[in-house]
Amino acid sequence: MTQASATQPIEAPAGAVLLEVRGLSLDFGSSRGRVRALRDVSVSVPRGRIVGVVGESGCGKSTLAFAIIRLLAENAMITAGEVRLEGRDLLTLTPRQMRDIRGRRVSMIFQDPMTSLNRVLSVGQHMIDIQYRDKISQADKRRRAAEALTRVGIADAESRLRDFPHQFSGGMRQRICIAMALLVEPALLLADEPTTALDATMEVQIVGLLKALQGELGCSILFVSHHLGTVAELCDDVVVMYAGEVVERGSVRDIFKRPGHPYTQALLECDPGRIHEKTRHLPTIPGSLPDLVEVPQGCIFKDRCPHAFERCQRERPPHYPVAEGHTASCHLLDETRGNHS
Amino acid sequence: MWFYLARRLLLAVAIVMLAVTLLFVMIHAVPGDPAAVILGPRATPEQIAQIHEKMGLDDPLPLQIVNFFVDVTRGDMGTDVFTQRPVSQIVLGQMPYTITLILSAITWATLVGIPLGCYSAIRRNSLIDKFVGVISVSAIAIPSFVMAIYALLIFAVWLGWLPAIGAGGDGFWDTLSHLILPAFAVGVGWVGYIARIVRASMLEVLGETHIRMARAFGLPERRIVFRYALTLAILPTVTVLGVGMAHLLSAAVFAEVVFARPGLGALIVHAVDTRNYPIVMGTVLVTTALFVISTTVADLINAALDPRVREGL
Incomplete structure (x- = not known):
């Protein structure tokens, strides 16, 4: 500790x-x-x-x-x-x-990972959107998003950013939510x-x-x-x-x-x-x-x-x-x- | 994707054939000999027999139907009884008027209905929401031909702002000014309908967890509404519009009659009146095809908007 x-x-x-x-x-x-x-x-x-x-x-x-x-x-x-x-x-x-x-x-993660992501937006869009306050380039936001995904144990993060929520299992989606919640520190x-x-x-x-x-x-x-x-x-x-x-x-x-x-x-x-x-x-x-x-x-x-x-x-x-x-x-x-x- | 389109095409052909067959049966059941109607009261039995021969009316019904489809696949939809012009030429000549009318009606209805529904959902139970609700339901309840008659009376006859009859054609503005009243009459019910659907699905989506999640990240409300909620809430509306094409076509028939506009509606009414069956068959064939195309387009739009649907294709 x-x-x-x-x-x-x-x-x-x-x-x-x-x-x-x-x-x-x-x-x-x-x-x-x-x-x-x-x-x-x-x-x-x-x-x-x-x-x-x-x-x-x-x-x-x-x-x-x-x-x-x-x-x-x-x-x-x-x-x-x-x-x-x-x-x-x-x-x-x-x-x-x-x-x-x-x-x-403050950020939050929710009970049901199956419904806490928007089904018409890709994971990358979610993760870039929540960085809207940061004055960094789109490419940097994307890179940070990929880093966050890697950190929660999602392999091949760079390409998975393009995937949509339904292409992930429940556990994976909760990992994505955690990655999002912690991305904003x-x-x-x-x-x-x-x-x-x-x-x-x-x-x-x-x-x-x-x-x-x-x-x-x-x-x-x-x-x-x-x-x-x-x-x-x-x-x-x-x-x-x-x-x-x-x-x-x-x-x-x-x-x-x-x-x-x-x-x-x-x-x-x-x-x-x-x-x-x-x-x-x-x-x-x-x-x-x-x-x-x-x-x-x-x-x-x-x-x-x-x-x-x-x-x-x-x-x-x-x-x-x-x-x-x-x-x-x-x-x-x-x-x-x-x-x- | 290609498999989907092929399947859709097959289904489309089946639907069109079914509709045309039903129509054949219905025409057969309606009393009155087309030949007698065409020739008038003083026709001789020989003349009637001649027309029967020419139109194939003496063939058994199934054979008539099969013959019709065989001709259609060759691009021949029959010949107009009166003018002897090919039906395909007449129907396709009238089609642009109806398509223009329907598309303008649905465009303005969508452009007004979606924002109204959105606003009602966001400001739920506000005065404006209730007002929009009452107006929407009234607009849905009033038949489009009543709307057409009053629109004509008020804006064309009393106020004289817009032309009353015809489709114009003397340049863009002339065409537009002739389009406004019919498009208004056909579309106004749809404004209400779309507003109601969008409001309902918007309220549903706004209650979903992912919206709470977006709020938990402090995303601006405007972005939440337009990017996170509306993109989902729009999906049922697209489907309803695709299926609603049939409804729109029938509304267009009335509007074309009231405003004396050329188009498929005017054509079919006149053809039924005069028992001009080749024209009736041709028009129904084309409108059924339009309906099938519009539902397919709606499905494709949905697929473009929703990745899960896209994967299912």
């Missing part, structure tokens, strides 16, 4: 905060009323680090990524909070200023489940590629995934989300070793990779996500929590420290600490 920080081009030291999401709340308008998709979400991404956001489908992890780059659906409304990138609150920027940030300081890369649509072998390759390139470029990555194994493989820190709230955050090591929140514990138990005994049933978390139009009082996880007690019904748990830099929002932590003292 020391090697990576030595080649890091960014002036600030690794560890300084690059992205700080504070108290972000977001609603989606729907026919049933406002869906409170994110509530008081705080996430911080230090420079040069990879932060994973995990949670089941519908927990708001992708919404968080889209809120950061401000590419939300039309019916989304940010009701509170701030998104500070290098100190500037992105939520206060004009659309024009925001466009300047996109593709320069962003400070922050948002990765919205980039391996979900790929098979397991591809997933391993893509994760390895992201890790290698991150080490080379020294950018930060916010990696959204529902796959704990991938997050453990790639990330430095983890944020666990449930039903639009952050329930636990800490380093990968701490969270996998000593999960503080019952939801995180349940998630870990459900990971097929961690099941060691022979069993006929895959473990699951009973119950389903709460209704986010009428957000229930108290702890958001209480209906599915095996340890829920009276206090969870009425009081929303704040984040209690589990260890240094590791917090979880569960009253149990407060109770056990109270018992000890």
